[in-house]
Amino acid sequence: MTELLQTRTTAVWAALAGVTVLSWAMGSGMGISDVETAGVVILLISLVKVRFVLSDFMEVRTAPLWLGRATDAWLAALGIMMISRFLIG
Amino acid sequence: MTAVDVRTAPDTAGQPERHRRKIPGEVGIWMFIGGDMISFSFLFFLFLHYRANDTAGFTASQAHLDQNLGLLNTLLMLTSSWLVASGVRFAARQRGDLAARCFLGAVGCAAAFAVVKAVEWGGKVADGHTMSSDEFFMFYYCCAGIHMIHVVIGSGVLLSMAATVRRSKLAGNEQRNIESGATFWHLVDLLWIVLFALLYLVGQS
Amino acid sequence: MAVLETTDEPSRLDPPVDDVKPINTRVVRLMAWSGVALVISLVVAQGLLMRFVPPPSPAMSAQEIADLYIDRKLAIRVGTLIECIGFTFYLTFSMSIVVFMRRMERGMPVLTYTSMANNGGGYVFFLLMPITWAALAFRPETLDPALMQIANDYVWFVFILSWPPFALFMVYVALAVLGDRNPTPVFPRWVGFFNLWTAVLIIPAGLVEFYTAGPFAYDGELSFWFVWFVFFGWIMVMSGVTLRACKAEEERQAAVAGRDGAAA
Numbered sequence: 417m418t419e420l421l422q423t424r425t426t427a428v429w430a431a432l433a434g435v436t437v438l439s440w441a442m443g444s445g446m447g448i449s450d451v452e453t454a455g456v457v458i459l460l461i462s463l464v465k466v467r468f469v470l471s472d473f474m475e476v477r478t479a480p481l482w483l484g485r486a487t488d489a490w491l492a493a494l495g496i497m498m499i500s501r502f503l504i505g
Numbered sequence: 506m507t508a509v510d511v512r513t514a515p516d517t518a519g520q521p522e523r524h525r526r527k528i529p530g531e532v533g534i535w536m537f538i539g540g541d542m543i544s545f546s547f548l549f550f551l552f553l554h555y556r557a558n559d560t561a562g563f564t565a566s567q568a569h570l571d572q573n574l575g576l577l578n579t580l581l582m583l584t585s586s587w588l589v590a591s592g593v594r595f596a597a598r599q600r601g602d603l604a605a606r607c608f609l610g611a612v613g614c615a616a617a618f619a620v621v622k623a624v625e626w627g628g629k630v631a632d633g634h635t636m637s638s639d640e641f642f643m644f645y646y647c648c649a650g651i652h653m654i655h656v657v658i659g660s661g662v663l664l665s666m667a668a669t670v671r672r673s674k675l676a677g678n679e680q681r682n683i684e685s686g687a688t689f690w691h692l693v694d695l696l697w698i699v700l701f702a703l704l705y706l707v708g709q710s
Numbered sequence: 711m712a713v714l715e716t717t718d719e720p721s722r723l724d725p726p727v728d729d730v731k732p733i734n735t736r737v738v739r740l741m742a743w744s745g746v747a748l749v750i751s752l753v754v755a756q757g758l759l760m761r762f763v764p765p766p767s768p769a770m771s772a773q774e775i776a777d778l779y780i781d782r783k784l785a786i787r788v789g790t791l792i793e794c795i796g797f798t799f800y801l802t803f804s805m806s807i808v809v810f811m812r813r814m815e816r817g818m819p820v821l822t823y824t825s826m827a828n829n830g831g832g833y834v835f836f837l838l839m840p841i842t843w844a845a846l847a848f849r850p851e852t853l854d855p856a857l858m859q860i861a862n863d864y865v866w867f868v869f870i871l872s873w874p875p876f877a878l879f880m881v882y883v884a885l886a887v888l889g890d891r892n893p894t895p896v897f898p899r900w901v902g903f904f905n906l907w908t909a910v911l912i913i914p915a916g917l918v919e920f921y922t923a924g925p926f927a928y929d930g931e932l933s934f935w936f937v938w939f940v941f942f943g944w945i946m947v948m949s950g951v952t953l954r955a956c957k958a959e960e961e962r963q964a965a966v967a968g969r970d971g972a973a974a
Contacts, residue, residue: 425594429587441577451564451710462702469695473590474688475529483528483535490539494546494699495682499683501553533903540907547936551925636920647926651914658910 428472433482455502457478530685532559538692545696548651552644552703559640564708566641569634574625575705578618579697585614585626586694592670593687597680601670604683608667611690613662622653645704650697659693661684730813734961735956738806742956745803745949749942751796756904759789760843763938765866765929768922776855779846786847790840797836803945804829807883807953810897813892820880828879833964835872866918866928870937873915880909880944894958901951908944912937 439461448454463499470487477484528535556563592607626646629635636646668688669679739789747926757763767776779786783786842865846858887895887902915937917926 423566423591425587425590429583432583436576436579436583440572449710451581451708454710455707458702460604466695466700469586469691469698473586473694475590475693476686478526479528480526482698487541490542490546494549497546497550498553501550501557504557529898532801533900536900537903537907541910544911548932551931555924640924643921643924643926647914647917654910686768688712 425472432468435452435461435465438470456499459495459498459502463491467491519706520580530688531656531681534685534688538688541692541696545699549703552648553643555640556708560708563641564640566634566645567705569629569632570645570705571628572624574621575701578621579701581614581618581621582655584698585611585618587689588614589687589690592666593684594681596670596675598672601673601675604670605667608635608663608670612663612667615656615663618656619653622649623706634700635642648700648704652693655693655696659690662689718894732812732966733809733956733959735960735963738809739953739956741802741806742808742949742952744799744871745806745945746911748803749797749945751792751799752942753954755789755792755796755840755971759785759792762843762932766862766864768863770928771858772855772859776850776853779850779853779858779862783847785848786843790844793806794837794844795839797840798833800833800836801829802945803949804832804879805933807948809953810955811883813896814886814892816891821886825879828875828882832872832875832879835868835875838868842868870915870918870928870933872913873937876941877909880905883948884909896955896958897951901948902945906945908940911940939964 439458448457467488470491472486476487516541522528588607588611592604592611595601595604595607607681629645636643663686666683668682669675729874751762760782766775770778786919805826808822811825813821842861846853846861846865849860884905886901887897887899887905890896914926915933918928918930919926919934921930924930928934
C-alpha cells in the first residue's frame, strides 16, 4: 500500500484537505472582517479546489485539450456568475 | 501504462504527449457530467439570487449551522475521491485487490458522510429548523438532499466497481466503465465543495 | 454497472445481422413525430390557450383560482380537447423508442417488456391532467372555490409528482443503450448517458409537496421551468434520435435487399 501514498494524486489530496482545514482554523470568514471580501475569497478558494479535483482526480490534465477548455470555461462562467450575484445585492 | 513503475507514472503523466491524451471513461459520461454541472450551477445561482433579496435573513439562519460538521463532510468527500482516483490507477495496473479496497474505502467515506448529514439534519429538526422554516433552510435541505441522491447513486456505482475489479483481469470496456464510474464520483465530491462554501461559509465573517 | 459488464464477443444468442426482423419504419417514423406533436400541443393548448405555462401560483387564494377558471373556461375547454389528443401521443412516442430497444436487447427482452407495461400506464397520468381541467371548467361558477383549489392543486400534483415511472423509463432506455452489443449500435452511446442525466434531473420535482412559493414550488424555477425544459427537451431529443435510427434501419434493409437481389 505504500505506493498508494507516493503519487501526485496523494499530494493534491493532502493539499486540498490542508487548505480546507486551514481556512476553517482561520475562522468562519477566513479571519477577514469584511463580509463581502471574505465571501469572494471563500468562493474563489472553492473554485480553485474544484479545478484541482477536475484536473487531477478526474484526469482532465491528461485528457484531450478540448475537455480542459470546456471545464475551465464552465469554472470561469460559474465564478463570474456566483461572485457577481453575491456582490450585487 | 501497465509496465510503468507506479512511482514514476505521475511524472510521465505530467508531460503528456499529444497522442497519449485520452478521455477518462468515454465522451458520454462527460456529457452527463457537463449536464449535471450546468444544473447545479443553476441551483447555486438560485441560492445566491434568493439570498440577495434577504441577505440578513440568510446570514441569521446560516449562523445556526455547525461548520465543523460541514468541514468533516468536506474532508470525507475529498478522501473518498482520493481513494477512488487511487483505485482507478491500481485497476489500470491489474491490481484488482488494492483497487477493490480503495473503492470500498470510498463507500465507507460515503456512508460516514451520510451519517454525519443525518446527525446534522436531526439536530436541526430538533431545534425547529425544518425545510419549511425559511428560504435559507429550504435551500439547505433541498440542495444537500439533491446532492445526497447523487451520493446514494454514486455509492451503488462504487460497490459494483469494487465487485468488477475483484474479478481477475479487466476487459477493455470494463476498464472504461470503471473510469466513467470514478468520474461520476469525483463530480459528487466537487459539487459538495461548492455547496459547502455556499451553504456554510459565504456571508460569514 | 454490473448490467453493463458485457463482453464484446458475440454470443450464440446473437442472431446474424441479416436475420433481424425488419422494422416498418414508416409507422415508427410517424410514432417518433408524434412526440414532436405532443410538445407542440402542449405549447399551443396549455401555453397559449389555457395560459397554464407557468402554472397559477400555489400561493393564490381559493377565490382567485375560482375566478381564473371562470374567466378562462372557454379557452380551457378548447385547450383540454387539443391536449387530450396530444398527450395520448406519449404512448406512440415512447413505443417508437421501445421498438428499437428490442433491437438492442439479446435473449429475453426484459427491458422492452418492462418499458411496454410502464409506458402503457404512464400516458394515463398525462390524460388525467386535461380531463380534470375540463371538468373544472365545465361549471366553474357553481363550484365551491375551496374544492376548486384542491382540484387545481391535484392536477399539478398528478403531472409533477408522477415523475418516477417516467424517470424509470429513461433508466430502462439508458440500460438498453449502454448494454447494446450490436456491431453498429442502434442508438449512439451518448443517448444512454443523456437518459441517465434526465432521469436524475427530474427527481427534484418531488419537492413540490413542500412549498407554495420559491424555486421548488410547482410554479418554481426548478420544479417547473427546469424540470419541464428537461422533460419536454428529452422528448424532442429522443424523437430526433429515433428518426435517425429509422434512417439507419432503412439503409440496412436496402443493403440486405440489394444483396438478396444480387444472389437471386
